[in-house]
Amino acid sequence: MNIDELDLDYRLLRLFLTIYDEGSVTAAANRLGVGQPTVSHGLDRLRQIVGDPLFVRSGRGITPTAHADEMAGRVRILLQDLRNLKRVDAFDPNDPAQSARFVIGTNDYEVAVIMPELFRIIRGYAADIRLRVLPIHGDTNVIDRLRSGQLDLAIGLHMTENVGDIAQQTLFREHMACFYDADCHDVPPDTLDQYCAVPHARVIIGNNEHSAVDEMLDAIGRKRRTVLQASTFASIASLIRGTDVIASLPSRLERDVMTGFAKCTFPLDFPEYSFAQSWHVRNAASAPHKWLRGEIFKVTRKLV
Template identity: 30%
Template structure:
């Protein structure tokens, strides 16, 4: 196929359909009718000699050829836009759509205040939050379907960039009126009272040592320092009693209500959950580790002005959350 026959606008259609998996949504993104998108896709299919997308009950599913083409084509589009300045980024005027991967804890602590700030500085910018717990997170970043992933990563491959956002320790949550609420928590309390813990992936998802490794990206699966707790209790010849393990941290308040359970959570989550709730926050009675939250993105976006702006906004919001920990 000769590049001379190629209308580069067809690549923008491919990009939109690949991202949205829906012709109507792709058309809205490009300000085109569904008919125009279908026509453009037909021209591209003829040039490439492949169906590219198959219509199914779940939307437009890319063929193997489309999946193989997508990373390089989408990377090329971003580079062309950056080089030519086709889409100069002005936050106040932009209608850019950013896809961020984050768990419910970080959505509450970082994304929510970020969204409120964007109402003032970039009212047209759209945020789409995907779960960072999905097993194909690294693949989604590679394919360009996720612009930024926020979380705790033990290992980041060379093809990805990362930036430290904030550091935090752990806290213990309990209901008001809990038997241990009027005194300092002890290790005996941690063994006596059942625990609510958060785990977004176990051994069945490939988690080892509290982290899931996929395509060179190792991300946290357990939201507490299990080793520190177990070692501290072992020294006292005690053992923790984990009664409930949940994948969603925002379920913790309901689980603690009317029970004597304790919950070990990241410090920033504890600060968020005790606001306007019937919960108390306490320091762990043992030395737990400090976790570092980072943003991770693909190197192809490092010169994208819009992406750089988003990263700076996320970092600013995370810094404010870290300062609130006191």
């Protein structure tokens, strides 16, 4: 008889493997919690499908045929693959048998302010958890990469566009501050005149030349002289140290990237801005993803 794969369901294959492991129809029935006639009926059906007796009498017990021995390994793998299709409803980071891989899109501000504490916490768990951190540039870039699956999660400025298939969670708010080398300035550049009189460095991420600070100055008829532009905050710190150049940067960078620099109030009424984590809705119910988002949220609660 030809095998019809549609007749080989999970329960029938599980029954076969239980008989194979127990070496007894009665023991298999007890293990499965069903009556012996049920197991015998299922075995008869399986024999008809595969065209082999599978188990034959040997003394007072049964023994698998050569075909049953060949089937057992493949059925064991197949059953595990079928179990893996079920959505995981829990992720236990303390279980060394569990694993997770995440690709996070972010930039060096978030790498400096959030990621060290997050990574330290992750390394304290027993599960095999691995991160890949990639740079992101602009809302459209982030949305496309979340949709395509190139990114599992993005951490950055709160996206202004409301996109139905992208979820966001606000993490914390930030404000601007002026950083400078105190050895090169007699007075802090905390007034608008002093601010505009000194040379500036700025960070522009990506290919755009947009600067909200310069737009605010233009709106009130003032200018600043930018002598240095870089794509990362870390490079700004190393380049302006020991010079009279100042940088207008997010205030929390004083804890790491801008350690050793003096800080003063930003002399413009620059509004606070929010950082958020974003993900595609297909990952909303994933247990490992929910766990990671929860860990990130807990880390950022310390920044509020």
